[in-house]
Amino acid sequence: MTSAGDLMLAAQGLLLDFDGPVCSVFAGWAACDVAAHLRDRIAKQGVDVRPVDVESDPLAILVWIGERHPDLVESVETWLCLAEESAVRTAEPANYSDALIRSSFRSGRPVAIVSNNSAGAIRLYLESRDLLRYVAVISGREFARPDLMKPHPNSLCVAADGLNLSPHDCLLVGDSVTDVVAAKSVSARSVGYANRVEKVQKLADAGADAVVTTLEPLALAVAGD
Incomplete structure (x- = not known):
């Protein structure tokens, strides 16, 4: 090598x-907490989030939405962008x-x-x-x-x-x-x-x-x- x-x-x-x-983007705001934040927002749109209930990666939730609920992908993308912009303020x-x-x-x-x-x-x-x-x-x-x-x-x-x-x-x-x-x-x-x-x-x-x-x-x- x-x-x-x-x-x-x-x-x-x-x-x-x-x-x-x-x-480390999520050093100050844990990725699992960001994922939970996304799930809460998605659930309020009437979507059953149980398939990603234990998912700790917010990017994986975005992928799931894109595959299963494409009508919501722009909204979830916007929420995730805002979460990432908040998270990098405490990145290490x-x-x-x-x-x-x-x-x-x-x-x-x-x-x-x-x-x-x-x-x-x-x-x-x-x-x-x-x-x-x-x-x-x-x-x-x-x-x-x-x-x-x-x-x-x-x-x-x-x-x-x-x-x-x-x-x-x-x-x-x-x-x-x-x-x-x-x-x-x-x-x-x-x-x-x-x-x-x-x-x-x-x-x-x-x-x-x-x-x-x-x-x-x-x-x-x-x-x-």
Whole structure:
């Protein structure tokens, strides 16, 4: 397996997933509580939410609504965008994420965020960390189109196009199997960021070109380039 640092140096552009590699979005407002908030709102529309009664991922609830109750997807999308924008105000940065973004930019490798989270929430977070100037493209969730979320490669293709690069010339850093699957589908190299120990094998099995438990080797590779 190629080292993460070598993959970073070989890339012409950096694609960063948001929740995980950049920050923990729901550190201050737990994802399970956001999911419960969405269920309450959906239930008030007369929908039986028992099929997602134990679902702790708000994005999974959005996908479920898109599949089962498409007439409500715009409303749920709007509620989720507002919840994410609130949540990022107490998000916790991932170690070395700020340094990686700045160092990649300064090394001549443009940075894009490719995320299933909303672009508005991503922008708010980047502004709060004084990082927006270092990010060329924010490719967040397409409004009311949960079917285009990763593992669909839409956000990667939009980001690479915005960087004037092909996905093949970019490196994706993501913390989930869906990130790796999306990267492989468009021939982008990927580094799996295992921010929890149980993710190491899952990301390797999914086909990540390298797996790291810290972003330090990526940040150091471009800092000295």
